[in-house]
Amino acid sequence: MSATSAKIVQVLLPLPFDKAFTYEVPEGMILQKGSYVEVPFRQTKMVGVVWDMAPTETPTYDVKSILRSMDLPPLPSVTQEFVEWVGAYYLSPKGLVLKMALSAPTAFKEMKRPRKISPETHSLNIKEAALTPSQETCAQMIREAIQRQKFTPILLEGVTGSGKTEVYFKGIIEAKAQGKQSLILLPEIALSTQWLDRFMSRFPEPPLVWHSDLTEAKRRETWRAIAKGEASVVVGARSALFLPYPDLGFIVVDEEHDGGYKQDTGVFYQARDMAVVRGKLSDATVVLSSATPSLETIKNVRDGKYTKCTLEARHGGASLPQVHPIDLRKKERKKGEGPQWISGLLRESVQATLGRGEQSLLFLNRRGYAPLMLCEACGHRISCKQCESWMVYHKSEGALRCHHCGQKDRFPTHCPECNEEGSFVACGPGVERVAEEARLAFPEARIEVVTSDTLTSVPQMTALMQRLENREVDIVVGTQVMAKGHHFPYLTLVGIVDGDLGLTGGDLRATERTYQLLHQVSGRAGRAQNPGAVYIQTHVPEHAVVQALIHQDQENFLKLELETRERYELPPFGRLASFILSSDQGDKVEQAAWSLAKAIPQRAGVTVLGPSPASRSKLKGKYRWRFLIKSSRNIRLQPFLKEWVKNSPLPSGVRLQIDLDPYNFL
Ligand code: ADP
Ligand code: ZN
Numbered sequence: 223m224s225a226t227s228a229k230i231v232q233v234l235l236p237l238p239f240d241k242a243f244t245y246e247v248p249e250g251m252i253l254q255k256g257s258y259v260e261v262p263f264r265q266t267k268m269v270g271v272v273w274d275m276a277p278t279e280t281p282t283y284d285v286k287s288i289l290r291s292m293d294l295p296p297l298p299s300v301t302q303e304f305v306e307w308v309g310a311y312y313l314s315p316k317g318l319v320l321k322m323a324l325s326a327p328t329a330f331k332e333m334k335r336p337r338k339i340s341p342e343t344h345s346l347n348i349k350e351a352a353l354t355p356s357q358e359t360c361a362q363m364i365r366e367a368i369q370r371q372k373f374t375p376i377l378l379e380g381v382t383g384s385g386k387t388e389v390y391f392k393g394i395i396e397a398k399a400q401g402k403q404s405l406i407l408l409p410e411i412a413l414s415t416q417w418l419d420r421f422m423s424r425f426p427e428p429p430l431v432w433h434s435d436l437t438e439a440k441r442r443e444t445w446r447a448i449a450k451g452e453a454s455v456v457v458g459a460r461s462a463l464f465l466p467y468p469d470l471g472f473i474v475v476d477e478e479h480d481g482g483y484k485q486d487t488g489v490f491y492q493a494r495d496m497a498v499v500r501g502k503l504s505d506a507t508v509v510l511s512s513a514t515p516s517l518e519t520i521k522n523v524r525d526g527k528y529t530k531c532t533l534e535a536r537h538g539g540a541s542l543p544q545v546h547p548i549d550l551r552k553k554e555r556k557k558g559e560g561p562q563w564i565s566g567l568l569r570e571s572v573q574a575t576l577g578r579g580e581q582s583l584l585f586l587n588r589r590g591y592a593p594l595m596l597c598e599a600c601g602h603r604i605s606c607k608q609c610e611s612w613m614v615y616h617k618s619e620g621a622l623r624c625h626h627c628g629q630k631d632r633f634p635t636h637c638p639e640c641n642e643e644g645s646f647v648a649c650g651p652g653v654e655r656v657a658e659e660a661r662l663a664f665p666e667a668r669i670e671v672v673t674s675d676t677l678t679s680v681p682q683m684t685a686l687m688q689r690l691e692n693r694e695v696d697i698v699v700g701t702q703v704m705a706k707g708h709h710f711p712y713l714t715l716v717g718i719v720d721g722d723l724g725l726t727g728g729d730l731r732a733t734e735r736t737y738q739l740l741h742q743v744s745g746r747a748g749r750a751q752n753p754g755a756v757y758i759q760t761h762v763p764e765h766a767v768v769q770a771l772i773h774q775d776q777e778n779f780l781k782l783e784l785e786t787r788e789r790y791e792l793p794p795f796g797r798l799a800s801f802i803l804s805s806d807q808g809d810k811v812e813q814a815a816w817s818l819a820k821a822i823p824q825r826a827g828v829t830v831l832g833p834s835p836a837s838r839s840k841l842k843g844k845y846r847w848r849f850l851i852k853s854s855r856n857i858r859l860q861p862f863l864k865e866w867v868k869n870s871p872l873p874s875g876v877r878l879q880i881d882l883d884p885y886n887f888l
Pocket of ligand 1: 351352353354357380381382383384385386387388389709
């Protein structure tokens with residue numbers, strides 16, 4: 223049969239290609255746009271999606287035939303549009319975006335006896351909480367938006383514990399009543415047991431959970447249930463956004479400001495932004511929930527693009543914690559004493575908290591014992607060979623770890639440079655070191671270190687929550703894993719060990735992020751009946767971030783921060799993109815960067831900075847160079863970037879990654 227007379231379709235494959243491939247439809251096979259099909263590709267077989275029913279051009283070569291089609295509802299056309307949209311915006315091959323939508327490879331395998339998710343009972347046995355007046359106002363706004371079935375983005379703002387979760391639960395009920403699916407995105411799904419418990423206390427059935435740690439069987443079941451429209455509520459990590467929901471009516475992005483929504487591998491995307499896009503494509507209501515919304519979202523509210531609803535008080539009348547600065551410049555160190563990470567005032571407060579039988583959190587966003595080990599004999603510092611960054615000492619394991627690539631070495635007994643024995647001194651604190659000091663200062667207290675090293679699974683998280691609830695722990699020394707949305711009823715004191723960490727990050731969001739994180743940590747104190755207190759140790763008590771926290775004056779802080787961004791045309795007032803070039807060979811990547819620089823197209827309003835070696839000039843064994851591209855808000859960067867790349871083919875062995883709206887500048 224000649225190719226022209228055959229029935230031919232375009233199939234997009236989950237591979238790094240932007241174009242769909244042409245295949246012949248065998249006699250008798252009925253297909254439509256969106257059908258999942260297995261096709262031969264190179265030496266293997268692969269499942270793709272019928273992207274178009276017609277050929278883009280008449281093939282002049284032998285076209286291979288589709289092997290089989292899957293007995294599943296077709297990929298919804300909104301998902302197809304979404305894949306197109308994301309690919310075009312992030313300049314990423316559509317096939318790679320599709321891969322995220324098909325991210326359960328075994329979902330297409332024939333199973334002998336497939337396990338099935340038990341069908342939902344559609345029982346409406348929901349234990350509703352009676353809402354406070356301000357909760358009711360917000361809930362009503364969300365319900366009405368869902369009923370209208372028109373795209374509506376809403377910022378739900380309220381301090382931690384003000385009852386935002388209860389409010390968007392009402393949206394889930396409404397969406398379900400409309401026969402639509404709801405998707406709740408959480409920044410750290412693997413550790414969100416409290417959220418699930420909460421959900422279970424309100425709803426008769428658990429939601430489907432989606433994240434990268436699911437077993438293959440669970441992935442398969444979940445993906446198929448979603449594709450078939452059998453799941454009304456899905457809670458997941460950012461990747462859940464790409465699943466093939468037939469009729470998604472309600473999306474929540476919880477803690478919308480959280481940096482975890484930005485993906486910096488594969489397809490570089492910001493899930494919060496794409497949730498809004500996804501909502502627009504299916505006329506959904508999108509709730510962005512936060513105590514400290516991102517500046518991007520705040521600007522959208524000010525521009526009238528998003529509606530805002532605010533929850534005023536903490537639920538149950540619990541008062542907000544008092545925030546006090548501790549000026550470290552005034553700290554006196556007694557002669558002969560080692561460094562002290564817990565100042566006198568903070569120490570007294572912890573002691574008093576212990577006395578009342580309550581719990582304290584000492585917060586430091588640095589894992590391990592010390593961020594740098596220095597040889598006292600020769601000045602040698604231990605760095606990672608893969609990354610050119612300092613190795614962090616983890617005393618509990620007797621190991622040095624690289625926090626960029628995960629490299630782990632035994633802590634050396636002798637200096638590798640001068641061979642002196644036991645010559646290393648620790649510089650700066652990590653949580654282990656603060657815990658060591660706390661053990662000396664409060665010998666009677668039960669102290670626990672909590673970081674992503676110690677909390678690696680859901681059961682561990684649940685056990686920790688139990689110990690805290692049973693008051694088996696007095697002091698937690700923890701990193702940001704302690705900051706996230708959990709509720710600790712007996713925790714009444716938060717001591718921020720280094721309030722300056724993060725203020726000097728040098729990237730445009732450093733201040734914003736520090737404020738959000740410290741605000742979030744502060745919110746851990748005094749959530750139940752007991753009022754809490756927060757102490758911030760700092761060398762710059764006059765800094766806008768510290769002042770905003772002390773006076774609980776978010777407005778003024780935002781005003782300052784927005785003014786700065788506007789003055790320099792930085793996001794959300796301007797646009798940014800990064801080019802990251804990397805290679806195993808340093809000279810090759812440098813040459814490629816300079817030849818790319820020669821091909822920069824001229825465009826009014828677009829500025830290109832660089833090339834320059836990245837500040838992580840070597841990461842995981844790759845040498846890295848960067849460009850930063852800036853423009854004002856009214857210029858789309860994509861056409862410019864595309865033209866640039868088209869004009870300058872890269873040598874083999876050099877990789878170019880494009881990061882639109884970057885969050886990471888290292
Ligand atoms: P947020 O999401 O803003 O941090 P939550 O929704 O988690 O706040 O609410 C904080 C606490 O208050 C939770 O324990 C929740 O069960 C409780 N709560 C919130 N609203 C109500 C309500 N209307 N009735 C009873 N309890 C509520
Ligand atoms: Zn490394």
